[in-house]
Amino acid sequence: MQLKNSVLLNPGLYIDGRWCEAPSTFTLRNPATGEPLAEVARGGREETERAIDAAGRAFAGWRREPAAERARCLRRWSELMLENRDDLAAIMTSEQGKPLAEAKGEVAYAASFLEWFGEEAKRVYGDIIPSHKADARILVTKQPVGVVGAITPWNFPLAMITRKAGAALAAGCTLVAKPATQTPLCANALAVLAEEAGIPAGVFNVVAGDTRAIGEALMASKAVRKISFTGSTATGKLLMRQAADTVKKLSLELGGNAPFIVFDDADLEVAVKGAMASKYRNTGQTCVCVNRFLVQDAIYDDFTAALSKAASGLKVADGFAEGAEQGPLINQAALEKVEEHVADALQHGGRLLCGGQRHELGGTFYQPTVIADANPQMRLAADETFGPVAACFRFNTEQEAIELANATEFGLAAYFYARDLGRVWRVAEALESGIVGINEGLISTEVAPFGGVKESGMGREGSKYGIDDYLEIKYMLMGGL
Ligand code: ADP
Numbered sequence: 001m002q003l004k005n006s007v008l009l010n011p012g013l014y015i016d017g018r019w020c021e022a023p024s025t026f027t028l029r030n031p032a033t034g035e036p037l038a039e040v041a042r043g044g045r046e047e048t049e050r051a052i053d054a055a056g057r058a059f060a061g062w063r064r065e066p067a068a069e070r071a072r073c074l075r076r077w078s079e080l081m082l083e084n085r086d087d088l089a090a091i092m093t094s095e096q097g098k099p100l101a102e103a104k105g106e107v108a109y110a111a112s113f114l115e116w117f118g119e120e121a122k123r124v125y126g127d128i129i130p131s132h133k134a135d136a137r138i139l140v141t142k143q144p145v146g147v148v149g150a151i152t153p154w155n156f157p158l159a160m161i162t163r164k165a166g167a168a169l170a171a172g173c174t175l176v177a178k179p180a181t182q183t184p185l186c187a188n189a190l191a192v193l194a195e196e197a198g199i200p201a202g203v204f205n206v207v208a209g210d211t212r213a214i215g216e217a218l219m220a221s222k223a224v225r226k227i228s229f230t231g232s233t234a235t236g237k238l239l240m241r242q243a244a245d246t247v248k249k250l251s252l253e254l255g256g257n258a259p260f261i262v263f264d265d266a267d268l269e270v271a272v273k274g275a276m277a278s279k280y281r282n283t284g285q286t287c288v289c290v291n292r293f294l295v296q297d298a299i300y301d302d303f304t305a306a307l308s309k310a311a312s313g314l315k316v317a318d319g320f321a322e323g324a325e326q327g328p329l330i331n332q333a334a335l336e337k338v339e340e341h342v343a344d345a346l347q348h349g350g351r352l353l354c355g356g357q358r359h360e361l362g363g364t365f366y367q368p369t370v371i372a373d374a375n376p377q378m379r380l381a382a383d384e385t386f387g388p389v390a391a392c393f394r395f396n397t398e399q400e401a402i403e404l405a406n407a408t409e410f411g412l413a414a415y416f417y418a419r420d421l422g423r424v425w426r427v428a429e430a431l432e433s434g435i436v437g438i439n440e441g442l443i444s445t446e447v448a449p450f451g452g453v454k455e456s457g458m459g460r461e462g463s464k465y466g467i468d469d470y471l472e473i474k475y476m477l478m479g480g481l
Contacts, residue, residue, distance in 0.1 A: 001037065001094050003087040007192055011040040011184075013047055013208070014191035016054035017201025022047055022209060028184065031097040031364060032318040032328045040184050043209035048176065048217035051205040055147040055174040056223045058202030063144050063172035067121040070170060074118030077197035081111035081158075084193065088158065091185050093319035096157055097327040097364075098282050100319055110158035112446040113462065117166035120467050124171065136479040142471040144172030145249055146225035149218035151239070153231045154330055155285045157183035161190055163450075163461045164228045164251075165204060171470035173226070176205045176218065180231075182330055184208035215239070222246055226470065229253070230287075233410075233455055251459030251469045253287070253451060255384050256412030259405035260290040260441075261427070263398070264298040266417035267439075272306045274441025275390070278415060280314060280368055281442075283326050284388040285334070287456075288413035288435065288443060291384050292374070293392040294401050300372075304392050308353035308370040311390065316359050316367065329364040329387060338366050338387035344379045345371050345391060355388070382408065398423060406432045412452035415441060434460075 003009060011028075012019040022041035030037050062070070081088060089103035098106070129138040148168045152160040161177055168175045179187035187206045194204045207214055218224055219242035226249040229239055233254040243250055260278060262271050279290045295303045317324040329335045335358070342356055355369030366388055374381065374391035381391075395401045405414055415437040416427050428436050434452040437443045444450065449460035459469045 001090060003090060005084055005087050008084060008087050008091065008189040009038070009185060010188045010192060011038045012188070013041045013043045014188060014206040015047060015051045016205065017195065020047065026181070026209070028095060030094050031330055034363060037094055038185060040208060043207040044213040045217045047209070048178075048207050048214045049221070051176045051207050052147060052217070052221050052223050054202035055176050055205055058200060059144075059147060059174045062169070062174055062200060062203050065172070067124065070172065071118035071121045073197050073199050074114045074121070074166060074169060077194055077199065078111040078114035078118070080193040080197055081107055081114070081190075084189075088186070088189055091189055092157055092183075093327075095183050095185050096154060097319050097330065099324040099327050101324075102282060103319065106156055106159055109444065109446070110156075110162040113159065113162040113166040116446040116462070117170035117467060120464060121170035123464075124467065124471065133479070135481045136477055137481060139476045139478065141474050141476070143474055145470055145472050146173060147223050148173045148175045148226045148228060148470065149224045150175055150177045151215065151218070151227065151229045151231065152177065152179050152187075154180035154182035155282055157186035158190060160230045161187055163466070167461065167466045168228070168470045169199070169203060171467050173470050174203045176207060176224070178211075178214045178218065179206065179208050181208060181211055216242075219243060219248075220245070225249060226251070228459070228469070236457060249469070251461070252457035253459070253461060254412075254455065254457040255410055256287045256452065256456055257291045257382070257384055257408040257410040258288055258413045258415065258433075259292045259294055261294045261401050261405060261416035262296060262299065262303050263401070263416065263418040263423065264296040265419045265423070266299070267419065268299060268302060268306060270439060271303065271417040272310055274415065274417065274437070274439070275307055276310050276441075278437070278441035279390050280311065280326055280388050283329055283366075285330060285386050287384075289386070290390065290415065292381065292404075293390055294395050294404050295392055296401070297394055297396050300392070300394050304353060304370065304372045307390060307392070311368040311370050312354040314368045316361065316365055326368060326388060329366060331364060334386060335364045335366060338385060338389060341380045341383070341385045341387070342369060342371070342389060345374060348378045349373055349375060350378065350391070376407065384410075398427065402427060402430045406430075409455040410452070411454035412456035413437065413443060
């Protein structure tokens, strides 16, 4: 990998402001080519405990820094990310596979959380409450929760870390990040820049490697007061159980099963554009990607034909190739899940409009796929495909659409396209999801609260609400006045 700033590429562990080795390493591979990228340190229990100790020691000083100083560090960190945008994107495309243009977009998105939360650090206000006693006063202040463990997935290797680290550090918390084993190099590049931005030793640590050992060390530690996790619902449930023993606070951003409803009064062209962005971005590997298209009867054929035309025109290629629009899936297991979902859908009466096969590029590349005549008996109706497969269900009435959309235990993002104002309000309020895109397929931004209801998790990230997850409320009663 050719980088302008080669120090960004570090295969070690970042603990207490120092780069360390681990007793063993693992080979990280490029998902597009299968070629080895680096021998990366495989951290485990001991390294995690050292990182937690360092974060605990650093907490005392970091929480006392004036908010403006924490803000300055976060702003500088954000600027450094943008200054190194091309290199960070190249590291990301190499280890994660997404097209370079998307990777560059993610760098800016990830940097935005650091800037945003740096600004929010200055606005952690308390309250004075009218007292219930004449000789007493009631004050409310907010304090950082303490050491935070951040466990993040591979699909957004930078943004999922900064969304947590920005809020945590702004609040005065210190953090141990456990990135996904597939994407440690992005996390480490962030650590290089954190140090350059002046973030003190121990405030931000990164330990990648043995997932189970690192996870258990974080969950068992009494010093870790909060876990912020983004990943699968199964892992989220496990962490929730493990958190019980030490009553850790939890923020969980788990799986979704996003519906995308197209009503017959929708602008078809706009709906197809939104559908493409929301479905095929990151090869369909995001928790807010559409999993179920619900299309009203009168425009069903027009919509599915237009979607399949657009999908079959996507350029599938190595993320570094000029004009690449869809990269590989992250690994073999992801490819097999997509194949299983497609086979199952076809067995249950699905009609293939395009794709449906592995791509001729081989490896984990898969063709952009559209399946018509989807129905609730198919596995993909209940289970997130996490791949480039658009399954289109048909409905007649608004009520039927709402019921279908909500017929899932998940509730992260939902989208719908309609122009009737009454319908827009009715449907937006009836959807059981934390996020609703109305005539819009891309909903992620640092200024808005991201998070789910039902089994999609708890807590919100980004926006003015995001910092609350890292703060404790303290009430002081001053008596005898
Ligand atoms: P995905 O399907 O996106 O890989 P996971 O929930 O498996 O979802 O992974 C998300 C993050 O959680 C990754 O960093 C992964 O290593 C981590 N993880 C997976 N299992 C555990 C576990 N038992 N304890 C702690 N972290 C885990």
